[in-house]
Amino acid sequence: MNCLTARAVVYPVALATLKLDVFCSIKFTAITHHLVSVTMGSSNRTLIFATIFLNLLLHFPSEAEARGLKSPAKCPKLLSQVCKTSQNYAFCVRVLMSNPLTLLAPNTKGIVVNALDIVRKESMKTSKFFDGLANGKGTVPAFKPALKECASDFKKASGLMNLKVLEGDFATMDVNYALDDARSCETKLSMDEVNIKSIPAAIKNWKNFYAVANAAALTLENLQN
Template sequence: MANPKSLLVNNVKAVAENALDMARRETADTSSFFAALLKREDINPASRAALENCSSLFKQAVTFFSLNGLSGGTATLDLHYALDKATECKSKLSAANVSIKSVAAKLEGWRNFYSIASAAVRVVENPDN
C-alpha cells in the first residue's frame, strides 16, 4: 500500500500486475546499479569479474519481467527464472569474497520486491492454493 498506484486497483489481478510492474522496475534499477558500480575507479579488480557477472545476470532477469506475465499465465515461472539470476549473482559475489554494503542492500531490496510480486502472482495463478 506504500505505492499510490496500489490504492487505485480493485481486484487481485490488478494488485499482482502492479507488484510485477514494481518488481520489473526494481530489476531494471538493480541492473543499472551494477552497471554504474562497474564505472567506478575504486572497485577492487578482484571483485570486478563478479560484479560484471551480476550486471549481466540482472540484464537477463529484466527480460523475464518483459514477457507476457499474467496474461500468458507464466508469471510464476518468469519470476522463478529472475530469482535464479539473482541467486547466481549472489553466489558469484560470495565465491569472489565481495563484501560491499551497497551491493548487499541492493540485493536485499530486490529480493523484497521479488517476494511481494511472487506472492501476488501465486494468488492469481493458483487461486485454489
C-alpha cells in the same frame, strides 16, 4: 464528508485547505497568503477567485479516477488477496500502497500487474547499482567481472516481471527464474571474493521485492483456476 469533498474558505480572501480524504490534505495556505499580500486593498478580486478555481481544477481527480476512488475500502481487501502469501506481508502491503495506481486498480489482476511493474523497476534499479559499482573508479579491478555479470543477471530478472511473459499455471515458476538470476549473482560474487559492504543490503532488499512478485504470481495462478 465523502472522499471528493473540498473545503475552501474564499472570503475574506483566504483559501485554507483543499482536502481529498483518500490520499492526503493538500494545503494552499502559503499561496493564498502571497495573493493576499499582493492584492489586499485593491479591486483585483477576480484574480484571486480565478486562482482558487485553477487550483481546484488541477488538484481534483479526473472523472475516471473519481469513480475508482469512491470505494477506497475495496483496495485493502484486494491487496490482502495478493499479499497474504508473501513471506513479508507488511512489506508487501507497504510497497504496493506506496504506488497510487494500486488504489485505482479495478480488480485483483490490476494489482498483480502493478506489483510486477514495481518489482520490475526495482530489478532495474538493482542492475544499475551493480553497473555503477562495475564502472566505479574506486572499485577493485578484480571485482569488476562479477559485478558486470550481476548487473546482467538483475537486468534479466527485470524482464521476467511482466504479465505477458508469465504463463498462468506456471507464473510462480517463471518468477522463480528471477530468483535463480539473483543466486547466480551471489555465486559469482562469492567465487571472486567480492567484498563490498553495500552489496548484501542491496540483494536483501531486492529479495524482499521479489517476494512481492512471487505473491503476485501465485495470485495470478489462482485467478486462472
